[in-house]
Amino acid sequence: MPKDNSIKSVLIIGSGPIVIGQACEFDYAGSQSARSIREEGIEVILINSNPATIMTDPSMADHIYLLPLTTKSIIQILKAHPQIDAVLPTMGGQTALNLCLEADEKGIWADFGVKLIGVDVNAINITEDREQFKQLLRKLECHLRPQKSVLLTFAVKKLHRNLVSRWLYVHPLL
Numbered sequence: 001m002p003k004d005n006s007i008k009s010v011l012i013i014g015s016g017p018i019v020i021g022q023a024c025e026f027d028y029a030g031s032q033s034a035r036s037i038r039e040e041g042i043e044v045i046l047i048n049s050n051p052a053t054i055m056t057d058p059s060m061a062d063h064i065y066l067l068p069l070t071t072k073s074i075i076q077i078l079k080a081h082p083q084i085d086a087v088l089p090t091m092g093g094q095t096a097l098n099l100c101l102e103a104d105e106k107g108i109w110a111d112f113g114v115k116l117i118g119v120d121v122n123a124i125n126i127t128e129d130r131e132q133f134k135q136l137l138r139k140l141e142c143h144l145r146p147q148k149s150v151l152l153t154f155a156v157k158k159l160h161r162n163l164v165s166r167w168l169y170v171h172p173l174l
Contacts, residue, residue, distance in 0.1 A: 003040060004086075010037055010117070011077065011087045013096035014048025014055055016069045030055040030091035037088075038062070045081050047073060048092070055091075069095055071103050078112040090118040097124050 012034055015026035031054040034044045038061070046061040049069050056064050063081065067073040069092075078084055087109065089100035097119075103109055104121050126132045137144060 004117075007042060007085045007117070009043040009045065009081065009083045009085050011045045011047065011074075011081075011084050011114070012037075012055075012061070013069065013074075013087065013089045013092040013099055014046060014050065014053065015092040016049045016095045018050060018053075026091060026093045026096075027053045027055055031057070031060050033088060033091050034060045043083070045077060045084060047077055069099050071099070071106055071108060074099070074103050074108060078108070078114065082112070084112070084114055086115050086117045088118050089116065097128075100124065 012030060014030055018024065018027065030046075030048075034046060034055060037044050043063075044061040045063045045065070046055060047065045047067055047069065048056050049067060050056070051066050054060065056066065058064065065073065065077055067076070087100065087103075089096040092099075100116065100119075101121065101124055104116075108114075109116065126136055134144065
């Protein structure tokens with residue numbers, strides 16, 4: 001993808017609190033994206049509520065905000081940095097995507113003239129809705145495997161033996 005020379009300053013939304021052993025990929029992705037963006041000469045402003053991450057190291061971004069991941073914090077940052085051209089929410093996982101959607105619904109991005117990069121609101125909405133996502137996959141002619149609900153670990157093993165040549169996706173029931 002060619003560089004968008006109109007972008008001079010990017011806000012990266014971090015993932016917030018993470019459990020040890022989980023979601024470290026968001027910290028890695030966020031820190032690497034911040035480094036890459038800065039290497040392109042673009043200013044990086046980062047918000048994350050979790051100080052125990054690599055992405056909040058002072059060398060990762062031009063400005064780092066350790067604030068709650070809320071629209072109030074986003075507005076505070078956008079007021080302090082009116083030069084922000086774009087927001088990159090995809091490096092913060094579900095937390096950042098949800099915050100991005102909330103900010104969009106409140107008109108914050110439009111009010112401050114900030115565009116989303118890396119994803120658009122419609123794509124987030126489609127992937128959040130299982131039925132819409134399934135319809136998109138069908139439209140793209142992606143073959144969908146039969147779905148099974150499994151509640152117990154031994155049932156997962158038995159199901160997997162029966163579906164050896166297929167992908168098995170196990171999603172915890174919440």
